[in-house]
Amino acid sequence: MINFRRSTAVLLGLLATTALAGPSPAQADEEPAPEPPRVELVLDVSGSMRAADIDGRTRISVAQQAFNEVVDALPEETQLGIRVLGATYRGKDKKVGCQDTQQIVPVGPVDRSAAKAAVATLRPTGFTPVGLALRSAAQDLGTGATTRRIVLITDGEDTCAPPDPCEVARELAAQGTSLVVDTLGLAPDEKVRRQLLCIASATGGTYTAAQSAEELTDRIKQLVERAADTHTRAPTVVGGTTACDSAPLLAPGVYADREAFSEHRYYRVPIRPGQELRASVSMALDRAVNRDYGVLLRATAADGRELVRGADAGSGRTDVLSAGLRWSATADDEDAAETEESSAPVVEPTTVCLVVSNSFAPRPGTAATPGMPVELTIDVVAAAPAPDGPDLGRGWVLLALLTIAGLITGLLAGLLTRWWVATWREN
Numbered sequence: 481m482i483n484f485r486r487s488t489a490v491l492l493g494l495l496a497t498t499a500l501a502g503p504s505p506a507q508a509d510e511e512p513a514p515e516p517p518r519v520e521l522v523l524d525v526s527g528s529m530r531a532a533d534i535d536g537r538t539r540i541s542v543a544q545q546a547f548n549e550v551v552d553a554l555p556e557e558t559q560l561g562i563r564v565l566g567a568t569y570r571g572k573d574k575k576v577g578c579q580d581t582q583q584i585v586p587v588g589p590v591d592r593s594a595a596k597a598a599v600a601t602l603r604p605t606g607f608t609p610v611g612l613a614l615r616s617a618a619q620d621l622g623t624g625a626t627t628r629r630i631v632l633i634t635d636g637e638d639t640c641a642p643p644d645p646c647e648v649a650r651e652l653a654a655q656g657t658s659l660v661v662d663t664l665g666l667a668p669d670e671k672v673r674r675q676l677l678c679i680a681s682a683t684g685g686t687y688t689a690a691q692s693a694e695e696l697t698d699r700i701k702q703l704v705e706r707a708a709d710t711h712t713r714a715p716t717v718v719g720g721t722t723a724c725d726s727a728p729l730l731a732p733g734v735y736a737d738r739e740a741f742s743e744h745r746y747y748r749v750p751i752r753p754g755q756e757l758r759a760s761v762s763m764a765l766d767r768a769v770n771r772d773y774g775v776l777l778r779a780t781a782a783d784g785r786e787l788v789r790g791a792d793a794g795s796g797r798t799d800v801l802s803a804g805l806r807w808s809a810t811a812d813d814e815d816a817a818e819t820e821e822s823s824a825p826v827v828e829p830t831t832v833c834l835v836v837s838n839s840f841a842p843r844p845g846t847a848a849t850p851g852m853p854v855e856l857t858i859d860v861v862a863a864a865p866a867p868d869g870p871d872l873g874r875g876w877v878l879l880a881l882l883t884i885a886g887l888i889t890g891l892l893a894g895l896l897t898r899w900w901v902a903t904w905r906e907n
Contacts, residue, residue, distance in 0.1 A: 520621055524632075525540065526635075551590060551592050561585055563583045566609065577607035581616055609638065610675075611641055629704075635665070646679060663677070681847065737856065746834070749832050750830060750831050754863050759859070760857045770843055777789070780832070781833070788806070
């Protein structure tokens with residue numbers, strides 16, 4: 481009976497404790513597996529691709545060789561699709577020819593043999609519906625939270641507008657589809673260059689003129705490999721301002737923006753005592769700019785006082801410039817206290833303003849809009865203060881220590897001198 485009562489009391493106690501403590505915290509769901517990088521190559525197979533002006537070979541044969549080498553070197557995790565334009569219709573009816581675009585390899589894990597066989601059968605044929613092909617390629621890649629890439633290879637401007645390919649690119653960018661279009665031009669034509677540059681800049685992509693088979697192959701490989709670096713969750717689109725007080729307030733994360741030539745854009749980050757701000761910025765050179773340029777990242781207090789400026793951090797890529805910085809409130813407050821003891825009390829900044837600046841200047845004929853693509857990465861971590869040095873004190877304490885040290889040094893110097901003189905006389 482006693483044991484029963486004790487057991488009942490223990491059970492009631494456990495139930496009461498559970499009721500007071502409330503339900504146990506829910507376990508966070510496991511993060512879903514990241515989406516694989518998704519890329520679609522869009523190849524122009526219009527009649528002009530028959531021209532034999534690249535290393536003495538036709539443009540289409542050079543493109544086919546490049547495709548084969550890219551497919552062989554494709555990372556296993558990358559999902560690749562191939563779309564063509566102007567590849568099937570041989571007639572002269574423009575209305576029909578301007579609908580001529582097909583996906584010959586669906587986006588997904590690549591069957592290398594099937595992909596190379598599909599590309600090998602292509603023969604230059606019809607018109608150049610670039611705008612329609614871009615819109616269709618975006619649909620091929622589907623939607624999702626990760627960035628996807630289209631690599632457009634063409635030797636001529638769109639002959640079927642509307643839809644105008646530049647307008648299509650702006651349309652895709654405005655939809656927030658996390659889509660980047662990189663363009664490769666196979667003909668040294670100024671109209672083609674301007675159109676491809678417009679397409680790339682509208683989506684934050686890059687434009688390259690390929691004048692040899694090796695250049696074309698290397699560039700396609702680079703763009704496909706880059707997709708593996710940028711396919712992770714797309715940055716949050718944000719708009720910086722021209723002043724700190726109206727700048728958007730940002731939490732740790734990755735953000736995308738656009739900055740005009742020679743512009744300063746402001747963002748704000750709240751920092752608590754004991755925390756350290758780590759920030760970096762990258763700007764893509766998606767159009768022709770003059771030499772002698774740079775990117776600067778600065779952290780300032782709300783009153784405009786500069787706290788620290790970032791150092792350039794090149795990654796070896798010539799189409800991206802980066803800078804980064806680290807700052808914690810502790811170190812800055814100590815410096816401010818030393819330099820402003822006689823002035824007004826120092827107010828610890830609770831909000832840090834990040835300023836992204838560039839010294840780009842466009843070359844003649846280069847479009848100034850939209851701005852250059854900017855990617856801003858922000859992290860806030862616990863501050864890691866540097867090891868403390870020996871504290872010699874301040875004011876009269878420091879003066880007394882220095883006086884004692886001087887006396888001891890003088891005494892030792894005198895004793896050593898007397899010993900040296902006595903030894904020299906004896907010898």
